[in-house]
Amino acid sequence: MRRARSWLARRVRAVLATKAAPLAADGSSADIPIAADGSTPYSRRERFIITDLVFSRLLPHETFSILDGGARGGPSDPRWRSIGDERLVIHGFEVDEAECGRLNREASESDLRHHYYPVALWSSEGSLTIYENKAAGGGSAYPQNLALTNRWKFQNATQKFDARDIFYPIGEVSFATTTIDSWARKHAIAGLDFLKLNVQGAELEILKGAPDTLKSIVGMQLEVSFVESYFGRPFFADVDAFVRRQGFHFFDLVGLHYLGRAASPVTSMHTPGLYPLHGQLIEAHGLYFRDPLASSAGGHDDNLSADQVLKLAAIAEIYGQVEYAFELLGWLSGRLREGGDMERSRDIATLCEEALRMHHRYLSAPLP
Secondary structure, three states: OHHHHHHHHHHHHHHHOOOOOOOEOOOOEOOOOOOOOOOOOOOOOOOOHHHHHHHHHHOOOOOEEEEEEOOOOOOOOHHHHHHOOOOEEEEEEOOOHHHHHHHHHHHHHOOOEEEEEOOEEOOOOEEEEEEEEOOOOOOEOOOEOHHHHOOEEEEOOOOEEEHHHHOOEEEEEEEEEEOHHHHHHHOOOOOOOEEEEOOOOOHHHHHHOOOOHHHOOOEEEEEEEOOOOEOOOOOHHHHHHHHHHOOOEEEEEEEEEEEEEOOOOOOOEOOOOOOOEOOEEEEEEEEEEOOOOOHHHOOOOOOOOHHHHHHHHHHHHHOOOHHHHHHHHHHHHHHHHHOOOHHHHHHHHHHHHHHHHHHHHHOOOOOO
16 A cells, blocks of 8 residues: 555656646636736635535535534525535524524525435434523533523624523523434435434534444534533533544534633733733534554455545535545555555546646645
């Protein structure tokens, strides 16, 4: 395998010595619009190079399916748009039937391949009590720890609120529950590619109800907590340990959520250029991917298909793991070459070369 990777590295170094060719209409040579300020869709992170090339060249008819647990408001991550409306499929869960109906109508009117389900996800089928909250999105299956949350303040550039005034329980309501695996069987969902859960502490219970579905998933974004904002909610350490046992590897924390103290007469600021407000880190979103190169994967990733690895490279790039995406392409090309699939190995090596040229041309990436 080391020889295979070296072979690809030599090809990449050779192609960098050549003049970058204009991009084509299939994603490898169409002109990329350059704005008046010199920016491109790639530098603005509206599109992504490897993702464009993978889906235009190697997976032109493949969909990319995302399960969005906590789908109020519609597609919650602008990065997903770069996958393209023609191939992006979102299965969203929203317990508010009116909101769910609105999302389904909007998707239908816009010819989007998104579907929303008015049911709560959990580790078993039945019913679940949700503690509703004054703050939108603050409801949870766990009772709120007011002794802690009342000490917080919410603040942005123009406003400041004490948590006790806007973040508190207002009642209880029961919802029907299902598991991801039961839902997938009922709706004949053969497999998913990516999982996003932002459900105020229910992430671990939902994952426990998805052992079959998790086998097809190449990555996930999970809200994780570092404090007991709700009594009994799992902590980051609990979620992390479970996810690692399923063969996923931790890559990043995104969407870090810091909160200050209502009783403090000052607002603490981070070093300029970082997240502006300082305070206690209470929550974030853990980013996990499969890693077929890792010897400690315990066999979980040995059966990833070439198409799954290509999708993994695309979603890794979308979430900023660009070096990992290139590493995956090189590894996959070498694996296919050693397995005798020379044609597909060359296709991926060529795609990798083109992606590197485009990074140098449109993102001014430093050469290795």
